[in-house]
Amino acid sequence: MKINPLQRQLNLLDYALSSLWRRRMKNGAILAIFAFVIFLLGSFQLLSQTLQSSAEELLAFAPDITIQSLVAGRQTPIAANKIRELADMYGITASSPRIWGYYFDHDNGANYTVLGLTEEEIGAMTGVILESGRLPGAPGEVAVSPAVRQSLDLAGRSAFSLFRPDLSQASFKVSGLFSRETDIVTGDIILMSLADARHLFAMPEDMVTDIGVKVANPVEIDNVARKIAGRFPETRVLTRAQIRKTYQVVFGWRSGFGSVCLLAALASFVILASDKASGLSREEKREIGILKFLGFQTTDILALRFWESVVVAGLAFLIGLSLAYVHVAFFDGGLFKPVLVGWSVLRPDLSLAPSLNGADLLLIFSWSVLPYLAATIIPAWRSAVIRADTVV
Numbered sequence: 362m363k364i365n366p367l368q369r370q371l372n373l374l375d376y377a378l379s380s381l382w383r384r385r386m387k388n389g390a391i392l393a394i395f396a397f398v399i400f401l402l403g404s405f406q407l408l409s410q411t412l413q414s415s416a417e418e419l420l421a422f423a424p425d426i427t428i429q430s431l432v433a434g435r436q437t438p439i440a441a442n443k444i445r446e447l448a449d450m451y452g453i454t455a456s457s458p459r460i461w462g463y464y465f466d467h468d469n470g471a472n473y474t475v476l477g478l479t480e481e482e483i484g485a486m487t488g489v490i491l492e493s494g495r496l497p498g499a500p501g502e503v504a505v506s507p508a509v510r511q512s513l514d515l516a517g518r519s520a521f522s523l524f525r526p527d528l529s530q531a532s533f534k535v536s537g538l539f540s541r542e543t544d545i546v547t548g549d550i551i552l553m554s555l556a557d558a559r560h561l562f563a564m565p566e567d568m569v570t571d572i573g574v575k576v577a578n579p580v581e582i583d584n585v586a587r588k589i590a591g592r593f594p595e596t597r598v599l600t601r602a603q604i605r606k607t608y609q610v611v612f613g614w615r616s617g618f619g620s621v622c623l624l625a626a627l628a629s630f631v632i633l634a635s636d637k638a639s640g641l642s643r644e645e646k647r648e649i650g651i652l653k654f655l656g657f658q659t660t661d662i663l664a665l666r667f668w669e670s671v672v673v674a675g676l677a678f679l680i681g682l683s684l685a686y687v688h689v690a691f692f693d694g695g696l697f698k699p700v701l702v703g704w705s706v707l708r709p710d711l712s713l714a715p716s717l718n719g720a721d722l723l724l725i726f727s728w729s730v731l732p733y734l735a736a737t738i739i740p741a742w743r744s745a746v747i748r749a750d751t752v753v
Contacts, residue, residue: 370668373661377668388669392677399681399729400688401696406725407685407715408694414716420605424457424573425582427599428589436597438568443593447574450592452585454577457482458569460558464523464551471512474550477558482573494537497553504537504552506544523561531561628732670737674730682717682725689715 381388430439444456460477483496496504505513513521515535522530539547559566574589576582582600590598657665688694 370664373664374668374672377665377672380665381669381672388673392673392680395673395677395729395733396680396684399677399725400684402728403682403685403725404688404694405697406721407689407717408697410721411689411694411715420601423601423604425576425579425601426574426586426589427604428572428574428593429570429597429599430595431597436571438564439571439596441567441569441572444572446592447572447589450585450588452576452578452581453574455481455575457573458555458571459573460555460562460564460570462558462562462570464561466512469512472549473509473512475558475561476550476552477555477561478552479555483552483554490540490542492538492540494535496537497557498536500554501533501557502536502553503533503557504539505535506539506547506550507541508544508548509551510535510538525561526563531557533557666737670734674733678726678730681729682722686715686717 428439428443430437441458444458447453447456457479459482462475464473464475465471466473480498483498486496491504492507494504515521519535520532521535522532525531533551533553539550553561555569558564564570574585576585582602586598586600590596688696
């Protein structure tokens with residue numbers, strides 16, 4: 362009786378499963394190592410993509426164009442009166458000064474990012490999620506992240522002081538707490554009014570750190586940026602798209618560096634799997650000889666080895682990817698977060714919601730499963746061409 366091709370493959374798959382179960386200790390070890398390697402690769406890829414998506418969503422609050430002053434290639438304060446010179450430029454709807462800088466806390470070695478904005482800019486931050494309280498409104502009020510509050514050791518207090526350049530103290534009161542959902546951007550920020558930031562950094566009244574510009578038509582952002590650069594050649598003009606590209610480059614470089622290290626681990630595993638597959642035991646060779654005596658062809662042995670490799674690779678892929686998703690979604694990618702995020706002392710308490718898309722699945726599959734299947738081709742062929750009379 363002739364068996365149709367589909368039924369033949371199902372029979373071979375059934376035999377492959379039983380064969381894997383008979384040698385479950387050896388195959389189980391390979392499965393566990395393979396799943397662990399896929400878990401590492403999947404975690405890194407998911408965490409990298411999730412961080413890029415989170416940063417891109419929060420960049421919506423950045424100005425369309427940022428103007429900075431450069432001297433000898435380094436950023437310096439810019440004259441605030443340039444805002445008046447921008448008022449007559451076509452396409453610009455608003456220009457606002459900003460004062461920001463880094464404050465080093467000697468007590469715990471943390472760097473805080475102090476951001477001072479005008480009342481209008483703070484009032485426009487309606488999309489920023491707060492865990493409690495409200496955005497700064499009165500003089501001396503600030504909004505901080507939970508990480509900054511913990512670093513300042515505020516506990517139940519809301520008032521604290523920071524040293525100014527002349528070692529006098531500037532007093533502040535926490536009016537609001539940023540949500541942990543925005544920690545990727547607000548994790549180390551102390552948000553305050555423009556006047557408070559000027560007082561803290563002792564910056565002259567006519568100077569600011571940079572100027573944020575809003576453009577009426579998003580299509581014209583690049584054109585307006587070129588006009589501003591032409592009018593103020595001594596400045597650096599950055600668009601939001603350029604800042605977004607910088608984020609992508611930073612995350613891409615870090616994820617690429619980590620992926621290369623993990624691919625080295627994958628290559629080591631593939632070599633190990635190939636060596637294990639080519640080192641057939643006497644019992645395995647005897648089994649192949651018996652199968653050939655029973656009428657199995659070389660193509661059948663190849664198909665049998667193929668199904669064994671597919672089952673191991675498929676299970677490892679599902680287990681590893683599931684563990685990677687759990688690692689990122691419920692444990693915030695703790696293994697790789699320090700590599701990708703890069704905060705020195707204040708590390709954001711991320712609440713990540715990874716999303717699996719076809720491109721990521723295909724990339725992880727191509728990095729892991731395909732090399733493994735390719736590495737088992739030659740050992741499978743060597744086992745398939747064994748002559749029955751040499752082993753039985």
